[in-house]
Amino acid sequence: MIRIDGSEGEGGGQVLRTALALxxxxxxxxxxxxxxxxxxRPGLMRQHLTAVQAATAIGCARVEGDAIGSQSLTxxxxxxxxxxxxxxxxxxxxxxxxxxxxxxxxxLAEGPSTLTLEGGxxxxxxxxxxxxxxxxxxxxxxxxxRVSVTLERHGFYPAGGGxxxxxxxxxxxxxxxxxxxxxxxxxRRVRGLVAHLPRHIADREVKTALHLLNxxxxxxxxxxxxxxxxxxxxxxxxxxxxHASEICTGFGESGVAAEAVANRAAHEARRYLAAGxxxxxxxxxxxxxxxxxxxxxxxxxxxLSRHARTNADIxxxxxxxxxxxHDEGRDVVRVEVRGAPPxxxxxxxxxxxxxxxxx
Numbered sequence: 388m389i390r391i392d393g394s395e396g397e398g399g400g401q402v403l404r405t406a407l408a409l410x411x412x413x414x415x416x417x418x419x420x421x422x423x424x425x426x427x428r429p430g431l432m433r434q435h436l437t438a439v440q441a442a443t444a445i446g447c448a449r450v451e452g453d454a455i456g457s458q459s460l461t462x463x464x465x466x467x468x469x470x471x472x473x474x475x476x477x478x479x480x481x482x483x484x485x486x487x488x489x490x491x492x493x494x495l496a497e498g499p500s501t502l503t504l505e506g507g508x509x510x511x512x513x514x515x516x517x518x519x520x521x522x523x524x525x526x527x528x529x530x531x532x533r534v535s536v537t538l539e540r541h542g543f544y545p546a547g548g549g550x551x552x553x554x555x556x557x558x559x560x561x562x563x564x565x566x567x568x569x570x571x572x573x574x575r576r577v578r579g580l581v582a583h584l585p586r587h588i589a590d591r592e593v594k595t596a597l598h599l600l601n602x603x604x605x606x607x608x609x610x611x612x613x614x615x616x617x618x619x620x621x622x623x624x625x626x627x628x629x630h631a632s633e634i635c636t637g638f639g640e641s642g643v644a645a646e647a648v649a650n651r652a653a654h655e656a657r658r659y660l661a662a663g664x665x666x667x668x669x670x671x672x673x674x675x676x677x678x679x680x681x682x683x684x685x686x687x688x689x690x691l692s693r694h695a696r697t698n699a700d701i702x703x704x705x706x707x708x709x710x711x712x713h714d715e716g717r718d719v720v721r722v723e724v725r726g727a728p729p730x731x732x733x734x735x736x737x738x739x740x741x742x743x744x745x746x
Contacts, residue, residue, distance in 0.1 A: 396697030398425020434480025476506025479547030508549030543619020570629025
């Protein structure tokens with residue numbers, strides 16, 4: 388039984404999500420204490436409980452401590468089971484983070500899967516849908532699986548009510564990849580979205596971001612979202628290179644000027660462009676577990692956050708890999724993962740997956 392102190396490092400929900408994902412992918416049970424101890428309201432909240440329930444269903448797991456507010460959890464999975472699933476957060480809690488929890492084992496399952504996820508799709512504390520679609524999943528597909536997503540309804544914080552579907556065609560093994568060069572930026576775009584709010588908010592955000600980035604006005608667009616459950620606003624700065632992409636975001640807030648929202652996204656974009664790396668800091672965090680499951684990989688990113696370093700520590704609890712980070716210059720880090728794909732023993736008494744692959 389792997390034991391995890393949820394207060395270590397970043398001390399948030401990512402510790403639990405990564406543990407659940409790797410537990411299912413490797414069929415190793417774990418116990419976690421002090422869940423989200425680093426947050427003002429520790430313990431499981433609705434989106435975390437939904438992630439646990441989703442993992443329980445997909446991992447055919449025995450679980451203890453799955454209740455709102457629980458600060459400890461025991462999770463004992465069997466082999467992750469492909470299939471068609473629907474999971475609803477029921478609040479504005481992030482549905483994209485629920486996907487982050489269950490996607491990893493389904494990439495290696497024995498058959499294709501379809502997911503329908505409901506809840507927040509555009510939440511300030513989680514990757515928005517567009518980041519998944521245009522940044523994260525292209526990186527995943529380089530490793531072999533075929534994954535596509537379709538947004539059916541936007542779900543802005545605090546109303547939620549969003550919905551998207553996911554189609555997954557898995558592989559036996561993830562292919563090790565390197566993401567070391569971005570190449571030339573071949574497409575730049577600033578997009579402002581508003582739902583149940585005046586269009587001029589998005590117009591001002593786009594104009595401000597274009598000015599700060601010194602980009603041509605033709606790179607900017609605004610869009611009014613119909614069908615959202617409640618009001619919301621977000622601005623995207625998209626940068627697509629020859630070999631990698633990045634999306635930086637600013638979320639509208641009550642009492643915060645549109646220009647300030649745009650400035651946040653533009654500042655993050657300028658940092659990415661100045662670093663010259665292919666992998667943004669948020670993407671690096673999400674790729675580490677997949678590189679570890681592949682047994683190897685390398686990427687160049689910006690300075691690793693505490694969030695990413697905590698994620699790396701959790702990865703090493705489940706997998707026999709080394710994760711080394713070396714500074715290559717100002718705000719440039721090369722991360723290398725070395726090890727071997729895990730021998731996953733099926734907890735239903737069957738053969739290892741490596742034995743099955745050789746049959």
